[in-house]
Amino acid sequence: MDLYAEEILDHYKHPRHFGHLADPTLTYHDTNPFCGDEINLELKIEDDHVVDVAFTGQGCAISRAAASMMSEEIIGMSLDQLREWDKQNILDLLGIEVGPVRIKCALLPLKALKAAVWGLGEDDTVTG
Amino acid sequence: MTTATLPRFTVAQSTTLDVAAIRADFPILNRHIHDKPLVYLDSAASSQKPQAVLDAMERYYESTHANVHRGVHTLSEEATAQYEAARARVADFIGACCPKEVIWTRNATEAINLVAFSWGRANLRRGDRVLLTEMEHHANLVPWQILAAQTGVDLDFVPIADDGTLILDDLGRLLTPRTRLFAFTAASNVLGTINPVKELTTAAHRAGALVLVDGAQSVPHMPVDVQDLDIDFLAFSGHKMLGPTGIGALWGRRELLNAMPPFMGGGDMIREVHLRESKWNELPWKFEAGTPAIAEAVGFGAAVDYLNTIGMDAIRQHEQEITAYAMHRLSEVEGLKILGPDAGQRGGLVSFVQGDVHPHDIAGVLDSLGIAIRAGHHCAQPLHERYGIPASARASFYIYTTEAEIDLLVAGLHKVVEFFSL
Numbered sequence: 001m002d003l004y005a006e007e008i009l010d011h012y013k014h015p016r017h018f019g020h021l022a023d024p025t026l027t028y029h030d031t032n033p034f035c036g037d038e039i040n041l042e043l044k045i046e047d048d049h050v051v052d053v054a055f056t057g058q059g060c061a062i063s064r065a066a067a068s069m070m071s072e073e074i075i076g077m078s079l080d081q082l083r084e085w086d087k088q089n090i091l092d093l094l095g096i097e098v099g100p101v102r103i104k105c106a107l108l109p110l111k112a113l114k115a116a117v118w119g120l121g122e123d124d125t126v127t128g
Numbered sequence: 129m130t131t132a133t134l135p136r137f138t139v140a141q142s143t144t145l146d147v148a149a150i151r152a153d154f155p156i157l158n159r160h161i162h163d164k165p166l167v168y169l170d171s172a173a174s175s176q177k178p179q180a181v182l183d184a185m186e187r188y189y190e191s192t193h194a195n196v197h198r199g200v201h202t203l204s205e206e207a208t209a210q211y212e213a214a215r216a217r218v219a220d221f222i223g224a225c226c227p228k229e230v231i232w233t234r235n236a237t238e239a240i241n242l243v244a245f246s247w248g249r250a251n252l253r254r255g256d257r258v259l260l261t262e263m264e265h266h267a268n269l270v271p272w273q274i275l276a277a278q279t280g281v282d283l284d285f286v287p288i289a290d291d292g293t294l295i296l297d298d299l300g301r302l303l304t305p306r307t308r309l310f311a312f313t314a315a316s317n318v319l320g321t322i323n324p325v326k327e328l329t330t331a332a333h334r335a336g337a338l339v340l341v342d343g344a345q346s347v348p349h350m351p352v353d354v355q356d357l358d359i360d361f362l363a364f365s366g367h368k369m370l371g372p373t374g375i376g377a378l379w380g381r382r383e384l385l386n387a388m389p390p391f392m393g394g395g396d397m398i399r400e401v402h403l404r405e406s407k408w409n410e411l412p413w414k415f416e417a418g419t420p421a422i423a424e425a426v427g428f429g430a431a432v433d434y435l436n437t438i439g440m441d442a443i444r445q446h447e448q449e450i451t452a453y454a455m456h457r458l459s460e461v462e463g464l465k466i467l468g469p470d471a472g473q474r475g476g477l478v479s480f481v482q483g484d485v486h487p488h489d490i491a492g493v494l495d496s497l498g499i500a501i502r503a504g505h506h507c508a509q510p511l512h513e514r515y516g517i518p519a520s521a522r523a524s525f526y527i528y529t530t531e532a533e534i535d536l537l538v539a540g541l542h543k544v545v546e547f548f549s550l
Binding site: 003004009012013033034035036037038058059060061062102105 | 486487488489492493496503504505509512518519547548549
């Protein structure tokens with residue numbers, strides 16, 4: 001039951017940065033149509049650095065824990081640093097083996113983050 | 129890892145089937161998953177295969193394979209004979225008048241697409257209507273959406289009640305004078321609901337509409353007789369009824385199929401080909417362009433033989449018993465809510481949600497215990513939207529499912545409660 005390590009369950013049950021920002025600079029909404037997972041990611045950017053982050057949505061323990069852990073990690077980071085992020089950053093945060101099926105759950109928050117910082121999906125993205 | 133040892137749990141007595149003997153025919157049921165005996169509760173997605181089906185396909189490739197309908201040599205003749213004999217057995221299995229009413233397709237999805245593309249484009253005009261239901265699998269929604277976008281046909285939907293049954297009060301109004309087809313599932317792949325096919329068909333015919341039945345979840349599990357049901361088209365898949373993947377069938381009334389243009393063009397579906405025009409082959413080959421799935425058809429034939437040996441009435445009876453037992457045991461689990469009607473009105477599957485736990489997490493915990501269930505929206509997203517849930521977990525049963533396996537499922541779901549502190 002490695003998938004449900006203590007730390008992951010803790011982030012799932014008590015997600016950090018869950019909610020909304022008063023004045024987000026970037027927001028991005030994404031879904032995983034395979035399982036119905038959904039994330040709405042909000043970032044507050046000052047001087048090209050993340051100063052605050054919040055997320056809402058529904059998802060399994062893996063996707064929610066990944067969003068929670070990622071949110072804690074990225075505060076203080078520059079947009080250029082985040083553009084360098086890849087799936088290994090998320091897997092390192094989770095610290096578990098994620099199989100080919102659940103990898104989509106684990107990477108949904110990253111997908112939203114990358115789209116937000118690269119300014120993709122103009123319909124969904126508000127650039128302030 | 130595959131091991132030769134039998135599952136550790138004992139097989140409970142079914143009153144109708146010798147489940148222990150049946151299980152011995154399925155090599156995969158000896159597998160262990162994460163060092164636990166496999167408990168396979170995902171047959172509604174795809175069933176496992178008995179040795180007889182695996183042997184039939186291997187035998188075909190080892191001794192008979194050649195292309196069908198082409199060669200004059202012995203192998204081609206034998207391959208053609210086996211391929212067509214399988215069609216005859218499948219036709220007989222669903223009560224078709226004759227083998228030529230059975231068109232091989234890849235699966236039920238392709239069968240429905242065939243009707244939408246061929247019959248739909250030839251017969252439907254802007255302003256015509258196709259009636260569907262809110263409980264359809266994407267396979268019986270999306271082909272009609274594509275047709276609607278291209279032809280201006282309008283789609284209507286029979287709504288579903290909270291208990292998972294169709295609301296038929298307004299059926300007379302929904303079957304408008306412009307409704308040309310009523311396409312519905314015989315049994316829901318999420319709710320388990322078995323729909324009153326005859327009643328719906330009578331109403332449709334009275335309104336002048338044809339009937340297409342999605343039989344993907346009914347043909348494998350209960351007796352289905354197309355003539356008794358008086359329907360016009362039936363779609364079903366081999367892999368959900370002990371057969372291989374890559375083979376399914378469309379059954380249609382001869383006169384309808386004869387009047388329909390081909391679905392795909394190519395070899396085998398033609399009688400004469402000239403540079404600028406061709407003449408179509410007769411039924412069923414008119415709809416079977418290119419080299420077909422020959423070994424898969426042979427395997428499908430063997431699957432139907434296996435089901436006939438057990439008997440579809442006995443299979444239905446066994447699934448009703450297992451489903452009633454499962455619903456009774458699942459109701460003990462804290463926070464668990466079952467979707468759909470009571471056991472008497474459903475096929476062999478139970479979908480559920482468990483508190484706020486995401487179905488993927490339920491399936492993840494169960495997988496670690498060797499138990500395979502489906503989690504997600506089961507290709508029926510509108511249905512989940514109807515009930516205001518993003519996804520559900522589904523346990524589905526077949527001829528090899530035992531009460532002992534249901535007990536293991538329930539024990540696993542208690543673990544889910546423990547893990548996620550429901």
